[in-house]
Amino acid sequence: xxxxxxxxQPTGVLHLGNYFGAMRPAIALQEEGEAFYFIADYHALTTVxxxxxxxxxxxxxxxxxxACGLDPAxxxxxxxxxxxxxxxxxxxxxxxxxxxLLERAHSYKDKVAHGVTASHGLFAYPVLMxxxxxxxxxxxxxVGKDQKQHLEITxxxxxxxxxxxxxxxxxxxxxxxxxxxxxxxxxxxxMSKSYGNTIEIFAEEKTMRKKIMGLVTDSTPVESPxxxxxxxxxxxxxxxASPEDTxxxxxxxxxxxVGYGDFKQRLFGALWEYFAPMRARRAEILAEKSYLDDVLxxxxxxxxxxxxxxxxxxxxxxxxxASI
Numbered sequence: 001x002x003x004x005x006x007x008x009q010p011t012g013v014l015h016l017g018n019y020f021g022a023m024r025p026a027i028a029l030q031e032e033g034e035a036f037y038f039i040a041d042y043h044a045l046t047t048v049x050x051x052x053x054x055x056x057x058x059x060x061x062x063x064x065x066x067a068c069g070l071d072p073a074x075x076x077x078x079x080x081x082x083x084x085x086x087x088x089x090x091x092x093x094x095x096x097x098x099x100x101l102l103e104r105a106h107s108y109k110d111k112v113a114h115g116v117t118a119s120h121g122l123f124a125y126p127v128l129m130x131x132x133x134x135x136x137x138x139x140x141x142x143v144g145k146d147q148k149q150h151l152e153i154t155x156x157x158x159x160x161x162x163x164x165x166x167x168x169x170x171x172x173x174x175x176x177x178x179x180x181x182x183x184x185x186x187x188x189x190x191m192s193k194s195y196g197n198t199i200e201i202f203a204e205e206k207t208m209r210k211k212i213m214g215l216v217t218d219s220t221p222v223e224s225p226x227x228x229x230x231x232x233x234x235x236x237x238x239x240x241a242s243p244e245d246t247x248x249x250x251x252x253x254x255x256x257x258v259g260y261g262d263f264k265q266r267l268f269g270a271l272w273e274y275f276a277p278m279r280a281r282r283a284e285i286l287a288e289k290s291y292l293d294d295v296l297x298x299x300x301x302x303x304x305x306x307x308x309x310x311x312x313x314x315x316x317x318x319x320x321x322a323s324i
Contacts, residue, residue, distance in 0.1 A: 002033040005082065005138040005172075007040040010057035011048055014064045015198035016271075017183040017191035020239055022144075027069045029142065033256055035075040036136050036303065037065070041082045042087070043129070046111075046122045062292055067282035076306075078299035080132065085307040089131040090124075090312060096160050106149055114194070128147045130154035135307045140173045165317040169310075172211065183239070184232045187216050199236075200274055202282060212268040213261070222259035233263045240274035 006026050031034050041058050048054045080086060105126055112118050131160060133141055133154050143151050151174045158169040185197025199211050215233060220226050228234050228250045238246050252258045283290055312322045
């Protein structure tokens with residue numbers, strides 16, 4: 001059975017862009033094979049350096065994934081920091097990583113250009129990501145276009161290590177995810193925490209309604225036709241409404257007679273209904289005091305067992321004792 005690996009950084013409260021762009025596709029992977037899901041809290045340290053916030057975000061991501069349909073009986077779900085072998089492997093890989101390979105990484109340059117503090121952790125991010133992938137004998141790694149280069153670096157490091165020390169790592173295959181869901185934010189730009197234009201998937205009813213009613217629109221009068229092509233309201237509505245309801249709203253845009261306020265109310269209702277089962281499941285999980293901790297502890301034990309097997313090969317290959 002093929003092993004699929006994916007991770008998500010706990011850098012804030014999850015919003016619609018996270019859900020439709022990453023969470024929903026990731027949860028669907030549990031139908032395809034043996035899936036490993038990790039919360040990348042080591043990676044998050046490059047931008048989140050408040051311990052209380054990091055703990056809150058990490059638990060929030062775990063809670064929301066479970067509420068949205070992740071089944072811990074079918075997948076290995078764990079915190080990256082609960083598997084210490086990943087940092088050991090990152091160091092071993094760093095000893096065969098050419099500086100030029102990291103200097104060519106687009107993500108580092110892009111993050112620094114957007115104000116993230118340049119650090120060794122940020123610069124060496126692809127090496128830790130390679131350790132994440134290789135540590136679990138991953139067969140398939142779904143990545144977005146922005147992470148494609150990092151997976152290529154992972155494959156380069158696996159090849160280089162195997163050339164030096166003999167066949168040790170399985171070669172992971174990329175699956176480039178073409179995000180079909182374009183999720184605009186409150187201002188029409190791509191929904192992003194950095195833009196402050198997000199709609200959180202588990203926001204309180206009053207908060208979500210207020211955000212929806214605050215969506216930026218033009219000044220077209222109620223009675224006039226409106227262009228559905230560039231409407232943030234319609235773009236969000238398509239994600240959660242039926243094809244029939246979506247078509248009806250598009251027709252009403254074109255014919256006129258309905259105002260943006262009415263469309264926004266309809267959008268809020270559709271969003272609130274779509275996430276209702278997930279809110280209910282989230283409440284159930286919160287009511288079970290130890291459930292979340294038990295799930296993550298069980299996943300960590302599974303992940304460490306797999307990691308120990310791979311690190312045994314790595315340690316033997318480089319000349320260390322196979323285990324300590």
